[in-house]
Amino acid sequence: MKKRKLKGFVLPTLYLLITISIFVGVVLLGRDLSLTNKDYDYGTDALKDNVESVLMEDTIVEEDIDAPVDNENATIDVHFYSKDADEATQQKSLIYYENTYLPNTGILYSADEAFEVKVVASGKVTEILDDEFFGKVVVVEHSKNVRTYYYGLDNISVAVNDELAKGAVLGMSKNNAIMDTKKTFLLEVYHNNKLINPEEFIGTKITDYSEN
Numbered sequence: 001m002k003k004r005k006l007k008g009f010v011l012p013t014l015y016l017l018i019t020i021s022i023f024v025g026v027v028l029l030g031r032d033l034s035l036t037n038k039d040y041d042y043g044t045d046a047l048k049d050n051v052e053s054v055l056m057e058d059t060i061v062e063e064d065i066d067a068p069v070d071n072e073n074a075t076i077d078v079h080f081y082s083k084d085a086d087e088a089t090q091q092k093s094l095i096y097y098e099n100t101y102l103p104n105t106g107i108l109y110s111a112d113e114a115f116e117v118k119v120v121a122s123g124k125v126t127e128i129l130d131d132e133f134f135g136k137v138v139v140v141e142h143s144k145n146v147r148t149y150y151y152g153l154d155n156i157s158v159a160v161n162d163e164l165a166k167g168a169v170l171g172m173s174k175n176n177a178i179m180d181t182k183k184t185f186l187l188e189v190y191h192n193n194k195l196i197n198p199e200e201f202i203g204t205k206i207t208d209y210s211e212n
Contacts, residue, residue, distance in 0.1 A: 062206075063166055063205065064203065064205060065120050065166075065201060065202050065205065066118070066121070066167060066202065067120065068117050068118050068119070068185070069116070069118065069173075069185070073113075073115035074110060074115045074173065074185070075109065075110070075111070076107050076108065076109055077108045077109065077110040077182070078092070078093060078094070078095055078108035079093045079107055079199065080093060080104060080106060080107055080197040080199060081094065081103035081104045082197065095108065095178055097133070097178055104186075105188055106149070106189070106198055107198045107199055108178075108179075108186050109173070109184065109186075109187070110179060110185075111173065111182060111183050113183060114172045114173050114174060114183045115172065115183065116169050116172060117150055117153055117171055117172065117173060117185050118168060118169055118170065119140055119148070119165075119168050119170055120148055120166070120187075120201075120202065121142050121148075121166050122142065122163075122164060123140040123141055123142040123148070123163075124140065124161065124163050125138060125139070125140055125158050125159065125160050126139050126160065127139040127160060128156065131152075133176060133178050134152035134176045134177070134178065134186060135151075135174065136152070136156055136171070137149055138150045138153055138156060140170075143210055145192045145209060145210070146190070146206055148188065148190075149186075149188040149190070150170055150185065150186075150187060151188065152173060152176045152184055152185045153170060153171035153173070153174070154171055154172045155171050155172045156171040157169055157171055158171075173185040189201045191209050
């Protein structure tokens, strides 16, 4: 039988095809591994974020709620207005502004000199707003259903997303449109998005409100 010889270009062509196949396989495998690693990293970051979020929401420090000012530096000038209070108490709970008496939504502290305003309990700064009457307002979230608002601050020393320990200084009191003869500051407290009396809130614990 006569042996047939492969033509000269066949073997080089086979070697080239094999080489290309190996190269393509390595590239595709590397791409798959790269995608797998990226997906893993993203999943880890997402899991970390979720854990931190859950811990932030579920971990509430059990501590007494303090007054936002030192008693020797300022006193309550206008109390919280309650429709259920007696007439004498209601009269002490009205803010006089431009010939109009307005029900006070919190407690208004005042003094002749500027005084420090402190956060009443541990929490996180969620907003810093502008109010047309008082000026700057700092909002602190203490739990998923308790927030405090600090109206009329000057020289604010915190920023949004700051984690605060109880007693941290938020800023200083100042003159405002409501009361320009004294340095004042207004504290509001919201529980489940409803205003409550800050004087009854001070001295309790955030955990007292966590299930309500």
